[in-house]
Amino acid sequence: MSLDHDSMVDRLSSSNSPKSDSKSRAQEQLEKWTQKKQELMLSQNREYMESLFKQNATKxxxxxxxxxxxxxxxxxxxxxxxxxxxxxxxxxxxxxxxxxxxxxxxxxxxxxxxxxxxxxxxxxxxxxxxxxxxxxxxxxxxxxxxxxxxxxxxxxxxxxxVKRFYAKTGTNVGNGEGDGYIQFQLKNLFGGAENLTFDATTGTKTQSSYLLNYTQPIWNNTNLRMENVFYMNTRNLDWLKCEATVRGHTIKVSHQSLQNRSVNLDFSIENCWRTVSNSQSRALDVMLQSGNDFKSSALFNWKYDTRDNAHLPMKGHMVRIGLEYSGLIPSVSSYKFFKSVWEQQHSFKVSDVHSVILTNKAGVISPLGGSLSTTHILDRFYIGGPNDVRSFLLNGLGPKSFNSSIGGDLFVNGGVSLVSKIPRLDPESNFKIHNFFNFGKLIPMEKSDHYLSTLKSLSQVSASYGFGILYNHPMARFELNFVLPLITHDRDYVRKGIQYGIGVSFL
Amino acid sequence: MEVPQALRQVFDSFPLKTYPSITASTSSQLEVLEARKFYFTSSSKTTSLAKSSSIILGINNVVEYRDIILPSDPVSLSQCLIICHKNGLKLPLATRKGITDENASNCLMTLSHQAAPDSQLPILIEDNKKNDGGEPIRSLIPSYSIVNSNKKDLSDSSDILINDMMDTKLIDLWLTCLMVDPNVNPPVLSKIFTLESFPSVTSSLSGLYISALLQDIPRWRSYEIRHSNLFRNSKLKDTITSVVRKSDNSALQAFYIHQLSEVRDLLELISDYVLESDCMILKMKLTGFLLSVDLILYDTELGKIIKQCSYLEKAYSNI
Missing domain, CATH: 3.10.20.310 (membrane protein fhac)
Structure with a gap:
């Protein structure tokens, strides 16, 4: 743990000094002007240097x-x-x-x-x-x-x-949940930016989670990285009313284009052994799929991202395409499927005060094999929640069976958000107000159905409207909203009134 | 502070439109479900079950005997026989004949033991249909409740004593046999439990599944708690032992030998009592135990003793 001594002394001295409290308006104005003058000088310097370099660009x-x-x-x-x-x-x-x-x-x-x-x-x-x-x-x-x-x-x-060894331990408590964690990091292990991370977490939501992650650049190219992750975790899936234990290994190669930093792509192979244990669910889907299964899949992701901020973009675009094929080792794969996900987000300023964020996601999972093939509850899509289609509970949209959200094979959701600066607050403040409209639908896919009828069944979406205040912290985004469901389906888990959300990705 | 009526009315008017609920299952999901179901057939005595309710007995696996489908473990088989006796149902047929509309909702269903909230089967799934045609009211009755409910039908103290002996001594012996007997190998376990549903049962991964299963077995019917002296090893050692399977669990092996030495006399005592008694519960429980061991665990030490039991022939005639 390190204490920033200087800043602490500064804080103490500034709080104890009566002079600093009683700064006159003129002094404050003077300081402001001095700062502005320095900024102006810096920018002039920069401009001069840039013009100089431009003039001599061919030297x-x-x-x-x-x-x-x-x-x-x-x-x-x-x-x-x-x-x-x-x-x-x-x-x-x-x-x-x-x-x-x-x-x-x-x-x-x-x-x-x-x-x-x-x-x-x-x-x-x-x-x-x-x-x-x-x-x-x-x-x-x-x-x-x-x-x-x-x-x-x-x-x-x-x-x-960077520091070669780093260890962190702590606890998180709140919302009736709590967990404790310990993390070790060994950086630059063999002098080639190789990192080894070990994470262990135990808590109420995630009963236990152990993760060992080794990353290294391939051929000393830092734009091309290989990641080896060994993991074992047990989580309570409240929406399914069951518990899932996953142990496995993922090897991932990710590449960031040298010419265009906005484009990322990664390819990974995942092999894991999953155990689903029923806790309280009365759904036959959950009971039928309880037990062990082995998943072996290949995943590919392509992402184009020019957003200025991933949590709360004010300008820029993001498009992601994700593909997954499960059944790489046919003799051991219990569930074979092909899954694809599409995600896009566009944000732009409409005035100095307002900006608009348009988001859309869609995905489809198709079981491969004979007529007795179906998708596993852990592979299906789940939508709804404070970070997703607001005004619905977490994974509260889509098919239900005896109060368990059993997920679907095809989904579409999206949203329009108008993010505005708060009047009389510093324009650079991380506090904003926003109005939003969200929609989404999740359905099981009938193999025999024509794709047009499947698309037609996606038309009657659940929708919601709301407004609220948000705080964009560098680590995550916090929202406190007043939400109203406009269109719902029977058995959707609706949230009406106040809803709060914390996360890094929102609709 | 009270919310103004007008505001409340506006708030309550949301959602503005509600569509019918989204279908939960596709035809392929229903087909998968049906493949796991074995419907009871009806007899002239089928009267007890109300038309508005249906039962599904979740069991580990099934075994076929002369075109009849039987649950593979003794507890499930006993309870299946008791349910059939009480409700005038007949055991499911391998040919799937004799299924009528009246009994098309009463069935056996093969599940993983992890499908039950307490991770042990059988589990009784009771559906009571609503008049409005909506989703029925479903209740899950766990294994211990099903077994305990049998006691309500026993009035005689000797019957209760014999019933308890069967529930503890005989079932404990069956559990020890699964954990210790050298002839309980993966193919035998796959007959008792639904490991066949995994394509990997023949591969090396089956070892992982079986080791996970063997770790769960001691928790069934509180075996581990009642015989805590047999499980004093550290968790790590337990895990290693279960992975290499029954290699060095001397305490359990000694207990198995001890149980086997007692079971011959115990079975004779119970058989004699059941033969003289007219209690159907006891008859079905003994039948269930003897048949499940004789049909699957016939190569084990326990199976060899069961072969000599005087009630075995009668047990076969009971089904």
């Missing part, structure tokens, strides 16, 4: 020896791979040089092995005792200029590596 640059400071914790091969853009060629234009620096910076930041970094550029003449770890292709003249009269610049990369 030839020779890349001199590259130094990496604080690199003791990294393997040579890993460092070489990160600074590779700078070592490919030594004669470049100034514009290309800066884009290469950006790539190097992005490589290090993506690795997650450095807390902070900055790159210092030095004219070769200034280097008194050059200590080149890595030297670019060709030697240059000792006078600081290349033979063709180009400037020689030596980048010095300063790294602030």
């Amino acid at each position: 030839p640059i020779k890349i001199g020896p590259i130094q990496v400071i604080n690199s003791q914790g990294f393997r040579d091969s890993f460092i070489e791979a990160q600074i590779d853009p700078l070592t490919q060629t030594n004669l470049v234009t100034l514009g290309t040089f800066f884009s290469k620096l950006d790539q190097v910076s992005s490589n290090w930041k993506n690795s997650g092995a450095v807390e902070n970094m900055f790159i210092q550029l030095q004219d070769s003449k200034e280097i008194r005792r050059p200590q080149p770890f890595f030297r670019s292709g060709r030697q240059t003249g000792g006078d600081g200029t290349g033979r063709a009269g180009s400037t020689i610049i030596s980048p010095i990369i300063h790294l602030a590596p």
Whole structure:
């Protein structure tokens, strides 16, 4: 645990000082103007530098020896791979040089092995005792200029590596629920941004959860990562009135495009052994599927995300396509299916005060095999809840059997939210008010039905309207809403009046 | 503070429109359900069950004997026979003949033991249909309640004593046999429990399922609590033991040998009593125990003793 001593002293001193409390209006105004002046100077400086760089964008640059400071914790091969853009060629234009620096910076930041970094550029003449770890292709003249009269610049990369070992323990209590957790992290294990994480949680909702996660870049490429997760968890599924224990292993390879940082794709293979134990459900679906089954599936996800904030976007777009094929090992897979999910979110400002968020999700799961094939209750879709279709309880929409939400094979849901700044509050405040309209429908899919009739049955959606206040914390979004169901189905679990939600993803 | 009437009326008017409920099951789900059901057939005495109610007896698995479907474990078989006797029903037929509209809702259904809230079968699922045609009122009667309900029909103290002996001594012996007897192998366990529903029963994964099952068995009928001296090992050791299966559980093995030495006399005592008694509950319980052991566990030490029981022939004639 670390205490930020300086800030604590600042807080104490500021709270004890009568002067600071009795700052005159004029002083406050002066401080404001001084701050504005500094900001203006900074922006002018930036603009000047940018125009200078633009003017000299085609100026030839020779890349001199590259130094990496604080690199003791990294393997040579890993460092070489990160600074590779700078070592490919030594004669470049100034514009290309800066884009290469950006790539190097992005490589290090993506690795997650450095807390902070900055790159210092030095004219070769200034280097008194050059200590080149890595030297670019060709030697240059000792006078600081290349033979063709180009400037020689030596980048010095300063790294602030992350803490190699990190442990955290704590408890969460609230809403009649509680849990305790312990987490260990070993970072940069073998000097190539390899991380090992162990998580253990026990609580009322999640009875127990153990997770061991090993991640590493593939071929020292921090944009291409491999993740190995071993897990075992037991959860109470209140909407099904049963308990599920899952033990398994997932191997995942994720890639972030170098050209377009907004595009992510990942491929994973999941093998798990699942046990469903009935707690109180009287639904035959739950009773029939209680017991053990083995799932072996391949998953693919493609995501395009340009949103400025994932929890509460004010501008940008997000599109995700997810595909899953279960039945990779046919001899052991109990339930074979193909599942696909579509998700999109578009947000834009309509004025200085208001912005609109449009969200839509849809998914279908289709059992593979003979006529006696069906989908498992743990694989089906569930919709409804304070983070989903509001004004309904968690997973409160769709098919029900004896008060258990047994999930569906096909769903569509969406929402329109108008997020507005609160009058008389700082425009940058994380508190906002919002009005929303949500809709959704979840149905079981009849194999024999024509797709048109299936689509038609999706038309009569449940819908709701509400308004409320939200707080966008960097870790999660908090909402307190007044909600009203407009259209419902019999046996939908409706919430009318006040509803609150906490989460990272909302409709 | 009271909410103004007008505001309350506006609030209560939501939702503005309500559609009928969404269908819960598809035809393929119903087919899967039907494949697990074995309907009782009716006899001339089928009168007891009201038309508005139906029963499903959730059991571990079924075994076929001369075209008759029988539950695979002694408790389920005994209770199935008692239900049939009380309600004038006949045991399900493998040919699925004799199913009429009246009894088409009364059946046996194979389930995993984890389908029951207390993780032990049988479980009785009773549906009482509503007049409005909506979802019936369903109640789940767990295994211990079903077994205890038999006592209500016993008035004689000797009958109660014999009934308790069967419920504890004989069923404990059956449970020990499952845990300890070397001839209770995966194929035998798959006959008793619904492991066949998993395509992996023949693969190496069946070992995982069976080890999980063997960890649950001691909890049934409070066996572990009543014989806590047999389970003093650490949890970790228990787990390892159950994975390698019955390799070094000397206390349980000694208990099994002790139970086997007693069971011959015990069975003779119970058989003699039941033969002389006119109590149907006792007759059905003994029949259920003897048949389930003789039909599935015939290769075990317990099965060899049962073969010599004087009541075995009578038990077969009872069904």
